[in-house]
Structure formats: C-alpha cells, structure tokens
Amino acid sequence: MLESAYSAFGMLFGCPCALNLIPFRLIYLVGGVLMGLTFGLIPGLTGMIGLALLLPFTFYMDAPAAFALMMGLLSITATSDTIPAVLFGVPGSGAAQATILDGHVMAKRGEAGRAFGAAFTASMIGGVFGGVILGLSVPILRPLVLAFGSPEIFMLGLLGIAMVGVLSGNAPLKGLVSGGIGLLIGMIGMDPQTGHLRWVYGETYLYDGVSLILIALGLFAIPELIGIAAKGTRIADQVPVSGGGTLDGVRDALRNWFLILRCSALGIWVGVIPGISSSVASWIGYGHAMQTERGARESFGKGDVRGVIAPESANNATEGGDLIPTLAFGVPGSASMAMLLGAFLIYGMKPGPEMITVHLDMTFLLMWSIILANILGTALCLLLSKQMVRLTRVRSELLVAPILVVVFLAAFEANREIADLIALLVLAALGWGMKQLDWPRAPLLLGVVLSSVIENYMFISVRAMGADFLTRPIVMTIAALIVGTLAYGFFVPRNRGIRAAEDTA
Amino acid sequence: MRTALRASAGAAFSLVLLIALAVLVKDAWNWPFAAKLFPLVIGLPALVLCAIQLAGDTSSTIAARRLTPGIEARLESTASRAALTWCWIVGFFVGIWLVGFVVSVPIFVTLYVVSTARTSWPVGFAFGGLTSAFMLAVFHFLLRLHWPTPLFSSLQDAILGWL
Numbered sequence A: 001m002l003e004s005a006y007s008a009f010g011m012l013f014g015c016p017c018a019l020n021l022i023p024f025r026l027i028y029l030v031g032g033v034l035m036g037l038t039f040g041l042i043p044g045l046t047g048m049i050g051l052a053l054l055l056p057f058t059f060y061m062d063a064p065a066a067f068a069l070m071m072g073l074l075s076i077t078a079t080s081d082t083i084p085a086v087l088f089g090v091p092g093s094g095a096a097q098a099t100i101l102d103g104h105v106m107a108k109r110g111e112a113g114r115a116f117g118a119a120f121t122a123s124m125i126g127g128v129f130g131g132v133i134l135g136l137s138v139p140i141l142r143p144l145v146l147a148f149g150s151p152e153i154f155m156l157g158l159l160g161i162a163m164v165g166v167l168s169g170n171a172p173l174k175g176l177v178s179g180g181i182g183l184l185i186g187m188i189g190m191d192p193q194t195g196h197l198r199w200v201y202g203e204t205y206l207y208d209g210v211s212l213i214l215i216a217l218g219l220f221a222i223p224e225l226i227g228i229a230a231k232g233t234r235i236a237d238q239v240p241v242s243g244g245g246t247l248d249g250v251r252d253a254l255r256n257w258f259l260i261l262r263c264s265a266l267g268i269w270v271g272v273i274p275g276i277s278s279s280v281a282s283w284i285g286y287g288h289a290m291q292t293e294r295g296a297r298e299s300f301g302k303g304d305v306r307g308v309i310a311p312e313s314a315n316n317a318t319e320g321g322d323l324i325p326t327l328a329f330g331v332p333g334s335a336s337m338a339m340l341l342g343a344f345l346i347y348g349m350k351p352g353p354e355m356i357t358v359h360l361d362m363t364f365l366l367m368w369s370i371i372l373a374n375i376l377g378t379a380l381c382l383l384l385s386k387q388m389v390r391l392t393r394v395r396s397e398l399l400v401a402p403i404l405v406v407v408f409l410a411a412f413e414a415n416r417e418i419a420d421l422i423a424l425l426v427l428a429a430l431g432w433g434m435k436q437l438d439w440p441r442a443p444l445l446l447g448v449v450l451s452s453v454i455e456n457y458m459f460i461s462v463r464a465m466g467a468d469f470l471t472r473p474i475v476m477t478i479a480a481l482i483v484g485t486l487a488y489g490f491f492v493p494r495n496r497g498i499r500a501a502e503d504t505a
Numbered sequence B: 001m002r003t004a005l006r007a008s009a010g011a012a013f014s015l016v017l018l019i020a021l022a023v024l025v026k027d028a029w030n031w032p033f034a035a036k037l038f039p040l041v042i043g044l045p046a047l048v049l050c051a052i053q054l055a056g057d058t059s060s061t062i063a064a065r066r067l068t069p070g071i072e073a074r075l076e077s078t079a080s081r082a083a084l085t086w087c088w089i090v091g092f093f094v095g096i097w098l099v100g101f102v103v104s105v106p107i108f109v110t111l112y113v114v115s116t117a118r119t120s121w122p123v124g125f126a127f128g129g130l131t132s133a134f135m136l137a138v139f140h141f142l143l144r145l146h147w148p149t150p151l152f153s154s155l156q157d158a159i160l161g162w163l
Helices: A002-012 A024-041 A047-060 A063-080 A082-088 A094-108 A112-146 A150-167 A172-186 A212-231 A246-255 A257-272 A278-292 A306-329 A335-346 A360-391 A396-415 A418-436 A442-471 A473-491 A496-504 B004-029 B033-067 B072-099 B101-116 B121-142 B154-162
Strands: none
Touching (some): A024 A063, A024 A360, A047 A212, A047 A335, A047 A396, A063 A082, A063 A094, A063 A112, A063 A306, A063 A335, A082 A094, A082 A112, A082 A360, A094 A278, A094 A306, A112 A257, A112 A306, A112 A360, A150 A172, A150 A306, A150 A442, A150 A473, A172 A442, A172 A473, A172 B033, A212 A396, A212 A418, A212 A442, A246 A257, A257 A306, A278 A306, A335 A442, A396 B101, A442 B033, B004 B033
8 A cells, every 4th residue: 555655656756766757747737736726816717617628638648647737736726716815805716715704804904914824824734634634545445445346336326416416506406407417418329238329319429429528618617708708807906915924824824733634624524525515615614613713703704814724724625535435436526526537437447446456556646646736836825926916817808718719629629520619519508507597517517427337337236136236235325325315405404604605616 | 586587597498408308218218128228217307307396497487577676687787798708609619610720719819809808909919819829839739639621721721831
C-alpha cells in the first residue's frame, strides 16, 4: 500500500526512481490549479464547467497527467471563490456563500487581508485533510469493496441515482425523473449484450451513443454562459482596499486548528454522501461553529474570523470525501465526480474494486493531486490575491464569446462531426430549460455515466443467479437504504439553509 | 415567487419530457426481451413519475394564475436577453456550418463583443484576433484538428492553405 502511495508520488513528479526529475505531470497539475483559481474567481464559471471544457483535450495525455490536471482544477475552485465573496459579497461559487456572512463584513471593516489569510489557510488545511483521509480510507474500504459482487454494485448504482436524484435540488420527483432520463440517454446506441440498436432512428451518428462531453457541455456550460450573458453585469464596479493583515489571518486560522479539523471532518462526511454539494458542507461547517464555539452566537455575522474559517475548511475537504464513493464503489456524489467517473471509463479504468487493486497507484495519485493542489493554490492565493481581484472586474460579456468558442471546439472534439454541434445545441436547450425550471441536472449526468455500468452488472447478476440475487443480505440492505432515501426525500422537510445553498450551487 | 409564466413553462416542459419518455418506452416495447428489459425497468417508472410531476405543475399553474401580482415584465426582460444570447449561439452554429470555424470564429467574437459588450471596434477586433490565434495555435497546430468542411469552403481552405 505504502509502495503504491510512493509510486503515485513518483508518477506525479515524473519518475524519481529513474532519476528523470522533469516533473511534467506536476506542470499539468499547476496548469489545472491556475485554471481552477480563475474559474473559482468568476461567478457562474464553476470547476465543473472547467472540467467539462477540459475533458476532450485530456484524451491526448497520459492518464496520470490528465487526472493531475483535472484534480488540480477541481480541488482549488473552492479556495479562490472566497475572493469575490469577501470583497464584494458575491460568491465565486455556491461553496463560498456562507463565507460572505462574516468575510464581507470584515472586508467592509478594512480587514479583507485578514479574512483572506484565515480563509486560504483554513481551505488548505481542509483540502489536505480531505486528501489524507481519502488515502487512509483505502485500507479500511478494501475488504468491504472486495466483498461486493455484481449484484451489490448494481444496487449501489441505483442507490447513487436515488440519492443524487432525491437530495440534489429541492424537488425529489424532478430529480428522479432527471436521473431516469439520464439512464435512458445512456442506453442510446448499440446494446452491448444483444447488439440491438436502441433509439438510433437510422442515424449512424448515434450508434456509439451520445458522448459524455456533449452532455456535460450542453447541460452545464452553455446554460451557465447564457445565464452570465443575460445578467450582463460585472461583479463590482469598485474594488475596496483589501487591507493588510494577511499574516494575522493565517495566525487566526492556526489558532483555531481544532475548529478547522472538526469542520474538515464534517466536509468529508458531506462529500461521502452522494447528492449533497460542497455548498451544503460550508453551511454545515458554519452552523457547527456557531453552535460549538464560545460567543459565536453573538459575534457570527458581525465579522467573526471563525465564521470564515469554518465554512472554508469544510468546503475544501469535500473533494477528498467525494472521491471515496466515486473510486471505491463507482457511485459519484456530484456532477463533477460523475464527469471524473466518465473520464475513468474513457481511460479504461473501472471505478470500484479495480481502483483499490489494479489501479491503486492512480487512487493515490488523486490523493497527492488534491494535497499538492491545495498547498500550491493557497500559496498562489496568498501571494496574488490583490492581482486576482482584477479578474473579477472583467465584464461578463467579454468572457462569453471566447468561452463559447472553446465550448463549440470542445464539443466538435467529441466525434469530429458537425452533428456534434447539433447534439450540443439540443442538449443545451434541455439543460437551459432544466436550469430555468429548477430541474436538477446532476442526476441526469450521473444517469448517463452509470447507465452502462448498472445495466452490465444487472445482466451479470440475472444470468448468474436469476432473481435470487435480490435476496443477498447486502443487496437487501442497499435496497432498504434506497427506500429510506426516497422516503427521506419525499416526506422529511429539508433545512431552509441547505435548500438555499443548493438552489444557487 | 412562482409566476404564472414560469408555472406554465414548467408544465409545458414536463409535458415535453412526458411525450419524449412515452415515445422512448413505446419504441422499446417491441425490442427483444434482453434489449428492452433495462429500458423498460427505468423508462416505465420515469414515465409515471413524470406524469405525476406534470399533474403537480398543471395545478400550480392554475394557482399561480390566481395569485400572480404581475412581475412578468421583469422576467420577460431577462428572458429576452437570454433569447438574444440563444440567437447568437444558433447564429454561430450556422456560421460554422456555412463557412467553417476558421472564418466564423473571428467574425462571431468581434461582432458579439462590439454589439453586446459595447466596446470599440479595435477592442472587438483584438478579441476576435486573439481568440482565433488561440484556436489555431491549439487546435490547428498542436492538436492537428481536421476541420469540418463547411458548405462554402473556399475561404477556409484559402486561410488554412496560407497557414
């Protein structure tokens, strides 16, 4: 196990064993971090959109470099999104909403530097903690995952769809329909079991199914760009003086190390549960700090630095937690993890038992990527926060056209046919309609990614055991969890804060 | 707050999804058993859930019509800006189809930046030029992308030939 962890570290730095010290994969990681910082800064452009744009171009890279790039991007958006949240009260992403409450008040008081120092340090510790827990969970999960056969993995896939469908957004019924539609879209093309062509309507373009890249770009990237264009404003007209005190903020964070560890643990726990986003983690962290810290009930919301530290450590830790079910069971907890899962499948790696046996070094590479990206991203934020503020002043209309060009080119890369662009527009119309009418899109993407996996495991289970596979103890336990999830989604009223967080996430 | 406009759109969207699901399920019905098992296992419950959603949307549409105080104007203004962006996107696609990426990208970016962001023409040209340079550097020279043949290919061919 330790050998795999060391080998993964070597993969990231080139190959130290062969004295080839050119860290080319590290350069990709740094590239991912820089993109992640930029996407986090600009409201509306989330890490997931960045991932959707990157995905088609990673096919030309070797797998470790591609995943270093993607993890670099994903791990760090929750750090730089703090900058517009603190300075302007506008979160770079949903994960920074809770930070506004105290961070923006601190900025108004002239303590933006202190807020940044505390937020970035807490983010780094949270992110590193999440990565470490991901690595430590491997030996714990290993016997559990290896005990799972096809029936259990089939049921886990259904559980993932049910959880993401019910818990993402605030309309469980819409979430489930969305997941169902995703599963059906994933079945378009040739059935691998029988060779029958499903829903191709004579179009050879559809024989291989609909590309995951097109679905990600159509459902998420274009609707978000239309949203940015429709708003038609810059984030802020005037940049307040950020003030000094960054080192004071770092000291504040270190002084509250136990709060950071507690909130990071909460963030990891939230990440492990499919369907709950990092924005929820930051609200839970904030709420936990308010309930447990001395005097917090009076001082929170009035510029208390602990109100910045708690949500920032929680939202960065979710990434490590998110990866645990994705890698171990092939059940992604969020849309970005669904896309990462799709990338694994494209590279011929099947998340599940293989990730802790055959591809263990890749699992550890992801862990190192999260850890290094968080350290590097935090260092860059601490050094360059004043310069980064300028990016948030760019008018959104100026960004829309160049990004649209990249979206179209990325879509064309899917199959290199003009039909890719038609499919992109159709999916964009679907995604835009869903966004406008509060239909959660993450379950649809998850459905597409998991469709072939679930169907494959269902067929293996039915062929090997008939309907008897449903009577296996773990299968019945997971079935009970699915029923419990559905009951929770439909009958338990949800926390208003969580709803609000998810609405804007 | 739910407005009548939004609620009606919600019902219409649910109806479109319901019809699409019904067509998919109907098509799958006649496939061989092994090919249709999973599509029907997923499609039939999705169809039922979508019908329930449509019923809910329809009733909320009726309720919204009674209660809405008339904030449609603001919604329509945002919708019209979104519709305009959709026109740009579709126009960009038509441009690619007619004259190809290489020609339509600088034109699209320049016109969009000048007309929507209200910048000066030199700034628009700079944006168009930089985006095209990025596209050609990454996709033409680095990734060796085989550009799609547009309906009128002579201009694109001439530019690529010159490059």
